[in-house]
Amino acid sequence: MPSARFPAKRRLPRVRSSPAEGRWRHSREAGLEPDVLVIGGGNAALCAALMAREAGASVLLLEAAPRAWRGGNSAHTRNLRCMHDAPQDVLVDAYPEEEFWQDLLKVTGGITNEHLARLTIRASSTCRDWMRRHGVRFQPPLSGALHVARTNAFFMGGGKALVNAYYRSAERLGVAVRYEAPVDRLELKDGHFVAAHLRGGERIAARACVLAAGGFESNRDWLRAAWGQNGRGEWPADNFLIRGTAFNQGVLLRHLLDEQRADGIGDPTQAHMVAIDARAPLYDGGICTRIDCVSLGVVVNREAHRFYDEGEDFWPKRYAIWGRLVAQQPGQIAYSIIDSQAIGRFMPPVFPGVKADSLPELARRLGLDETTFMQTLSHYNAACRVGHFDHTTLDDCHTEGVSPAKTHWARPIEAAPFYGYALRPGVTFTYLGLKTDHTAAVRFNDRASENLFVAGEMMAGNVLGKGYTAGVGMSIGTAFGRIAGANAAAAAMKRGARHAGA
Template identity: 85%
Template structure:
């Protein structure tokens, strides 16, 4: 064999798997499709992971118990989640930080202010780039072999058992394998295929921007689903999709392109009409629905409108907003129909019932007599200067993936493979059927990356996989 455990991918889940397998004494080869400078996949753009805890901990305040975490996930997914696997992730999130620290990850003190997540999320010092760099350094120090610019085109699988991978014409054999090569969000043709054409013959997905890596082409995912008929899960149109600045680059814009002021104002489409409740819930629980909402609007564009009262209450974006001294001037600068825009704004302002405004709580500021309603944080937009941000759908990762059980094994016709495992975006759809809540993607990748790495090591030793999360 060329190696004991082959790991395909270079993000958080892949690195967790490689580190676990190497800690178990296995020879490990990791194949990263990107060049070294762009390593880490979408994990390089992250900031935190969502953590369960029953009492204040090192970098987390108060408590965030299992049941509350589960209810938050249940709400955003609308029930499209495997409760057993979701609770596995939730419980694993409470114990992983010490292991992460042993591999060089540092956490920053609890955050306060506009993010509302000091209780629920542990933030990496230096963000996701620092995290993946720490993991790569640890992997190299432990003796994991790493190859960059090494995309895998296909796998040899016999009777559900991994045999070999083909990379740049080379056949690589291993006793076991972990797939952690990401989704298909960077594959423009696959996005077209998934989203189709609208009634005008346009391709909505052509207007999508990709928040993360350009290297998640979904080649291995499609190969597994079509050539090997692996069990699948998820809707190809469901994704972690955020409303981002329309001026963002096509790839790798990351978190700084996100527009976080949606809940503090109103959002209108190209026809200058509102289309959804901007105050439905806290931003960390609802930010990832707005990309899909914008994707369903004409031209896949919308505009977030705020006034001076909102400034200082949200994370400022990298691009400044369009500024005006009056609402008519702002509508004109944004290219919106003046009459419709002013009618929309006047109706909203007149409908506001302002109570005790508190952007850190589900307050009683709401609208009456206007559709859609705004259920919290509704205040008239009436204080100059006014700001507008053009929005586009920003895709982070897709939810179509491989169905798994609590061993992280790939399944074929309902039967778990004995030596082929999957982690990260390639299986996140088991937990995320739709929707998102901040930090849960890294929780899934960390939990299942470690499970997959542990079980790949056991498979390489000829031993059966163990169900459940890794116990430190």
């Protein structure tokens, strides 16, 4: 029986050839091996590959996905949370280090490594010029995202454009790229990287390696083992949807933790988990499936009861708690309820909501018990103390005498037509990962490897013990991708010089 941390392995597609692979095979036939091997194909992996190449190292990047699906979850992103002490092009006002740190401290509940968190924060203030040099362009936020105009820099064209820009830059600089090249295991000696073994049995040696192959959010067996069975006899993970790539199976993460006994960090049930439209696809639904109207109305579970404060804080700071909240409800489903007053105040999702001219009709159309639903809405409406409604501030509209309270943006739901959205937990990425330090080195028995480094989702749990705030995943991936790439290049050069002198 697989454990929560280490479930049984899952088969992935076989390795297939590509033009990039053909070029690399030619160099192998000439007796060449890369200085730096990067395993992964998203933002963190690409940052590592680019930094290593800029430092003079030869680099091979292995992406498990086909070319059309390259980029992992990074293809679904849209912005980067950035520290800045004054207005900077697309960023308004200031977002100083201490405020960024306090935001992160609040959402993680203190489950974070302050040293690595502050390293990430400081790095976010200096990375954008480097990103521009590699073809990334930024734009002001769209009207539906003005509430993060001060804290987040948006990519022109979104994450897919960012990923494509990085791949173009990598190819221009001479980084070799292979697609459909999943790595099954690593060959290590006393914590030192020796070689990677691909699914088909091919062995690739290198002087240094960067691991940036993502978490295990796409591995249903692992999610099921981690979450287990709840008191209602349900397996919550069976109802999870995956917001991003189907290729993040956690194969290398499990191999490092289980077989190689690398130092791990994090809870396997903690993740960036968002409440998304229940009609979303199993994989790769992306940001357009997120339901952003939660703070403008109420959320009820399958039994038509409210279960959490919908107005606790600004949506960018709290949206990533709602997937976990829904996962804890009966059937892992909930319903976001709004009225016509909310329309135009949130980013519309890809699917229209269920529409009704009355609340009883909405209950029936959603399949909820009409009597209980009307009691819940009546109690909420009567409890609302409406002051000056302003969704851009922590306003004074709140409830009194109802539990759970709604602490901001509380207005009676009374203006027809009414809308309802069925919600499911949408997993973005998991937080169980490899323990690291400021060098991005993988650690074994609390000792840093000299030539094996980690970046992105595989180490994000060092900074994110739980919770999330918009754009910080890209901040972590960019910071540690660049650190890992630079240090891998230095390690490769050091090992090369040592061998040359032998």
